[in-house]
Amino acid sequence: MLGEWLAAGMCADMDWMQERADERLDVRRLFPGARTVLSLAANYYWWDPNAEGSPISRYARGRDYHQTMRDRLRTLRRTLRQKFPGLRDYAAVDFGPVMERVWAVRAGLGFVGRNGCLITRDFGSWVFLATMVLDAEVDRYNERFVPDACGDCTLCLSACPTGAITSDRRVDARLCLSYQTIENEQAIPEPLRPAMRNIVFGCDVCQDVCPLNAAPKVAGSERFAPRAVAQLGARELAALTPDEYQALIPGTPLARAKYDGLRRNAAYALGAMRDAGARELLQRLAEDPSDVVRDAARWALEQLSCAR
Ligand code: B12
Ligand code: SF4
Numbered sequence: 267m268l269g270e271w272l273a274a275g276m277c278a279d280m281d282w283m284q285e286r287a288d289e290r291l292d293v294r295r296l297f298p299g300a301r302t303v304l305s306l307a308a309n310y311y312w313w314d315p316n317a318e319g320s321p322i323s324r325y326a327r328g329r330d331y332h333q334t335m336r337d338r339l340r341t342l343r344r345t346l347r348q349k350f351p352g353l354r355d356y357a358a359v360d361f362g363p364v365m366e367r368v369w370a371v372r373a374g375l376g377f378v379g380r381n382g383c384l385i386t387r388d389f390g391s392w393v394f395l396a397t398m399v400l401d402a403e404v405d406r407y408n409e410r411f412v413p414d415a416c417g418d419c420t421l422c423l424s425a426c427p428t429g430a431i432t433s434d435r436r437v438d439a440r441l442c443l444s445y446q447t448i449e450n451e452q453a454i455p456e457p458l459r460p461a462m463r464n465i466v467f468g469c470d471v472c473q474d475v476c477p478l479n480a481a482p483k484v485a486g487s488e489r490f491a492p493r494a495v496a497q498l499g500a501r502e503l504a505a506l507t508p509d510e511y512q513a514l515i516p517g518t519p520l521a522r523a524k525y526d527g528l529r530r531n532a533a534y535a536l537g538a539m540r541d542a543g544a545r546e547l548l549q550r551l552a553e554d555p556s557d558v559v560r561d562a563a564r565w566a567l568e569q570l571s572c573a574r
């Protein structure tokens with residue numbers, strides 16, 4: 267399935283998905299001697315009335331989850347090695363060449379829904395995944411899989427603002443606003459921009475509409491609590507100064523978009539929302555030294571001039 271997704275070009279310009287595809291498909295190539303895969307999920311859902319309505323997707327509102335999950339993996343490694351000295355492992359969160367959702371399904375943590383997300387029984391899809399490969403066999407491995415609970419529902423398919431979800435549960439990154447706002451460093455393709463209404467970093471639309479996410483539980487760790495940046499709207503994000511950026515963004519997932527990428531996204535969002543109150547700010551950004559910010563602000567100003 268990964269091969270078809272790559273061959274169809276659905277990974278957009280994420281070349282790193284192509285480069286180590288053989289290791290992704292077989293952990294024994296990634297970690298010779300692999301005998302067991304442990305799959306871990308952590309609930310990150312958080313309710314903070316000041317952050318509801320933020321244009322930043324939920325996963326990115328708190329401290330960078332890579333660090334939190336790595337810390338947890340380190341603790342697990344220490345515990346395992348105390349009990350089993352000499353045990354070797356390979357551990358990964360997100361960036362490692364590991365099919366984390368596939369392993370989570372095999373480990374019985376959940377199933378992959380029509381929106382392409384791993385959905386757990388207890389926490390819906392608001393979970394981060396991490397994977398640890400061991401060079402030893404466990405006594406018992408999972409044999410009970412979580413059944414598909416999508417049934418006849420197709421809410422995520424119709425809600426996706428860009429039609430990025432295919433009928434066979436794949437996400438075409440080229441059309442996905444999560445990819446566009448996080449990974450794409452160039453201008454976002456024009457046909458997708460009007461869909462960026464209140465979407466500045468990441469996208470939660472296909473998870474927000476999911477009935478299996480209707481009763482979320484708040485995460486147990488303060489590390490997932492939204493930071494001050496989650497109280498800002500698209501206008502404030504577009505207007506961030508370098509000093510404000512330094513105070514608010516490092517240590518959160520938002521740092522991946524960098525200063526210009528974040529302001530670029532926010533300018534598109536203001537244009538998509540036809541926010542007339544942002545005209546002056548957009549006029550200033552239309553003269554910004556950054557090409558991507560300038561272009562986004564000019565596009566946004568054009569949207570204001572066609573506003574009814
Ligand atoms: C590339 C990537 C993206 C890309 C492409 C998304 C995609 N769906 O492929 C982009 C940038 C768009 C993206 C977006 C998001 N991502 Co992302 N992403 C990844 C990454 C690095 C690789 C995913 C991958 O291999 N894709 C290729 C496709 C073909 O594989 P797949 O997604 O695993 O899906 C296949 C399998 O699930 C398989 N399958 C389904 N059921 C079964 C059953 C069995 C038995 C088997 C064998 C296979 C199988 O069929 C699917 C289609 O082929 C993973 C981390 C990792 N290393 O795995 C994080 C990861 C998947 N992302 C994550 C998150 C949180 C997100 C976002 C929610 C962030 C956001 N809010 O904006 C969105 C969600 C978008 C969506 N609807 O999927 C989490 C997923 C958490 C979850 N509950 O599922 C991960 C696991 C990161 C992590 N460590 O927590 N992401
Ligand atoms: S994350 Fe947004 S753009 Fe991507 S598939 Fe889901 S709803 Fe569509």
Ligand code: SF4
Pocket residue numbers: 379380381382415416417419420421422423472475476477478
């Ligand atoms: S919205 Fe419906 S179809 Fe989509 S993942 Fe949730 S239950 Fe499945």
